[in-house]
Amino acid sequence: MTPAERDGHTREHEYDVVVLGAGPVGENVADRVRAAGLSTAVVEGELIGGECSYWACMPSKALLRPAIARSEARRVPGLRGHAYGPLDAREVLAHRDDVVGHWKDDGQVDWLASVDVHLYRGHGRLHGARRVVVEGPEGDRQVLTARHAVAVCTGTRAVLPELPGLPGARPWTSREATSSATVPGRLVVVGGGVVGVEMATAWQALGARVTLLVRGGGLLPRMEPFAGEHVADALAERGADVRTGVAVAAVVRDGHEGPVTVVLEGGDHVEGDEVLFATGRRPRTEDIGLETVGLEPGGWLTVDDSLRVTGHDWLYAVGDVNHRALMTHQGKYQARIAGAAIAARAAGGGSLDTAAWGPHSATADHAAVTQVVFTDxxxxxxxxxxxxxxxxxxxxxxxxxxxxxxxxxxxxxxxxxxxxxxxxxxxxxxxxxxxxxxxxxxxxxxxxxxxxxxxxxxxxxxxxxxxxxxxxxxxxxxxxxxxxxxxxx
Missing domain, CATH: 3.30.390.30 (FAD/NAD-linked reductase, C-terminal dimerisation domain)
Known part of the structure; x- marks a missing residue:
């Protein structure tokens, strides 16, 4: 529920800070500026808690932890003989559902209320400097004006390549891969990055026969080469078919519930019951009104080290949308920096000397980026x-x-x-x-x-x-x- 009455009329509200997006990054920005005494509103069109809580970090690790624990037990004397049975897939999936709150955000909504952050449900768009228009789910329209700052924390979404037959093949993206209610008999994974290798690990452990297709020469291409080699060897030892240097030409689904055929360049093909494309992400900036403030819709937002968008003294872009480090913990780090910078500028009448940014300057998201890939x-x-x-x-x-x-x-x-x-x-x-x-x-x-x-x-x-x-x-x-x-x- 929004703080305003839902009567179909346009209502106007003023806050010190308005945050677009209530994932972990937006929540942390809101928490920091509110703790500094600034009135704050957040706008969210989906679940409070965002991608990480419901379709990424949390459910994926819930799926992976049993696989890793079983693998570790198999290497411990006195225990390994008891760890060769299959995982209880029903119990693992039920635990995953508990971890994500069965895709309900009541607890997150209660937390926002407890820190006195106002929530507006609906799609938010910039409408000129310091103004956000929210179209609510019941046709209501709210106009929010920010006295000091608007923070864009809308994250990213999965990208599907343009391939013949792909739209009708109902492919999985990371969302379907982390939320599926059943274990596919055969899973084809396209992409050798973090999402691809983690989901290959999880679903293989749960009983799927996995084929991993990678265009490049190895897995985890942004890391040291030996990292991907170790992961590829482990997946292959457990029965996965790992193929590098291959490209997908087309995808065909046989009927609504039939198998999917992934056609490779050169004419070879792979069959599966589901196909996951883990081939990249793009920013959720295509429909948030960037054109009304002179920015290009659909693109990444360039920021300085206080996370302020270049050329806009009131606009911040925090987390994945700025393309500095696309990981939840790095986005939350940025949120703490952005919140401190917004509060300091508000206290200083809008100014914050670049030379004196100090704690209001993000450096770890390019100098010391951390990452864990939860494979085995x-x-x-x-x-x-x-x-x-x-x-x-x-x-x-x-x-x-x-x-x-x-x-x-x-x-x-x-x-x-x-x-x-x-x-x-x-x-x-x-x-x-x-x-x-x-x-x-x-x-x-x-x-x-x-x-x-x-x-x-x-x-x-x-x-x-x-x-x-x-x-x-x-x-x-x-x-x-x-x-x-x-x-x-």
């Missing part, structure tokens, strides 16, 4: 790959360690396989990036993030002593490899 094995990374460091002009060196050489790894799981790489700036002797592959490595990532973000000298890292015997001893092995002059294996 897990992949975690922060900062630059070796290739990216060299492309950026750094005189860099990479050192690699086989995780099997770490005492804690052998205790964590028999036959532990993994690899970790540290990329070092040779001129400053600080860490530019770290990539870890192996079970449980996501929990090692924050130590790497602190090293990269804090620009901790290698000489100081020797005095950060890892506990024995834990996976964190990988840090000691990396430092030894760097000292001894070892390079990539």
């Amino acid at each position: 094995p897990e992949v975690a990374s922060v900062g630059l790959t070796l290739a990216a460091a060299e492309a950026a002009g750094h005189r860099a060196r990479a050192v690699d360690v086989d995780m099997a050489s770490v005492a804690g790894a052998g205790l964590y799981a028999q036959g532990y396989r993994g690899r970790v790489r540290m990329v070092v700036d040779l001129d400053r002797e600080t860490v530019l990036g770290v990539t870890l592959v192996g079970q449980g490595t996501g929990e090692l990532l924050h130590s790497a993030t602190v090293a990269v973000t804090g620009e901790v000298p290698i000489a100081r890292l020797w005095h950060a002593v890892p506990a024995y015997p834990t996976l964190s001893e990988a840090w000691l092995r990396l430092l030894e490899a760097y000292r001894d002059g070892a390079g990539p294996a």
